Amino acid sequence: MSEAVRSLQRRRTLLVGALAAAAFLWLAVTCARIAGEASRQEIHPADAIVVFGAAEYSGRPSPVYRARLDHAFDLFQQGVAPVVITTGGAAADPSYSEGGVGHDYLMHRGIPDSNLIAETQGSDTAQSAQRIGVIMRANRMHSCIAVSDAYHVFRIRKLLEHEGLLMYVSPRPDSRPHSLGQRTEAVLREAASYMVWQLRLAR
Numbered sequence: 001m002s003e004a005v006r007s008l009q010r011r012r013t014l015l016v017g018a019l020a021a022a023a024f025l026w027l028a029v030t031c032a033r034i035a036g037e038a039s040r041q042e043i044h045p046a047d048a049i050v051v052f053g054a055a056e057y058s059g060r061p062s063p064v065y066r067a068r069l070d071h072a073f074d075l076f077q078q079g080v081a082p083v084v085i086t087t088g089g090a091a092a093d094p095s096y097s098e099g100g101v102g103h104d105y106l107m108h109r110g111i112p113d114s115n116l117i118a119e120t121q122g123s124d125t126a127q128s129a130q131r132i133g134v135i136m137r138a139n140r141m142h143s144c145i146a147v148s149d150a151y152h153v154f155r156i157r158k159l160l161e162h163e164g165l166l167m168y169v170s171p172r173p174d175s176r177p178h179s180l181g182q183r184t185e186a187v188l189r190e191a192a193s194y195m196v197w198q199l200r201l202a203r
Contacts, residue, residue, distance in 0.1 A: 030191045037157065038150035038176060042168035046081045047141035048117075050132055052125060052148040052156060053088020053098030061105050064149070064175075065098065069105050071172040072147045076111055081145060084111060085135060087119040087128040125152070126159055126197055133163030142166055149175040151186045155194045162201075 051072045054065035061069060072084050084106055088098025103118035119135060122128030136144065143166035146156045153169040160167050177183045 026195075027191055030194060031187045034151055034154040034187050034190050034194075037154035037169065038171060040153070040169050040171070042145065042170060043075070043078070043080055044143075044145065044168045046143040046145045046166075046168060048083040048085050048136065048144045049075050049081045050085045050144045050146050050160075051087065051102055052128060052146065052152065053086065053102060053122075055091070056088075056096055056098050056101040058093065059096050059101055059104075061098075061101055065102065066105070067175070068147050068149070068172045069102055069109075071170065073106060073109050073111065075145060075147070075170060076106075076115070083115055083117060083139075083141070085117045085119060085132060085144075087122055087132060089121050089123050089127075125155065125193070129156065129159035129163060132160065133165065136163075136165060144168070145170050147172060151176065151183075151190050155190055155197070158194065159197070 049072050051068050054068065055062040056065060069086070075081065076084055086099045086102030086106065088102070090097040097118070097120035099118040099120040099122075103116050106116055107113055117135060117139075119128060119131045122131050132144070136142070144160065145168045146153060146160060147170055148156055150171040153171050157167045157169055177186055
């Protein structure tokens, strides 16, 4: 093997190592930011409270979704925002959407229909964030408090800030997984989803 070939191989090895180190550093920093954001409770006056959807079962919110909705209801009762926006499209059953189920649940709890907006088209967090941007701009709203689970709010903040919104986060209480393994899995899953979104933006 010639010296030129060996030199090229060394450069390739160094490049691969540098890229791997950079990727690991990015992942470590992002995971730390996700974990740090999870402990925030930013209760500020805003134009809207945005509740990100979770599963619904034949028109009833899942326990996780119900807990998010109940937290949003408490924030609304505190007067931090005059409007609650629920998000999420339909899954297997087209008769119901997460946004529609959340809307109905909060209306039955006592929030007037005039104070509720349902986003029912988003199939994932990124799509729901885009739709929220459209809805809020159409209604001349500029700020919101996002309600979801603890490890979800970092990515939500980035998505909604990308839509030009002033963002606060208020994860539902006790939404961090209890075991270390579950927490690690949740943080890594969010980091991977955030990376995929950034790569799409870079295209």
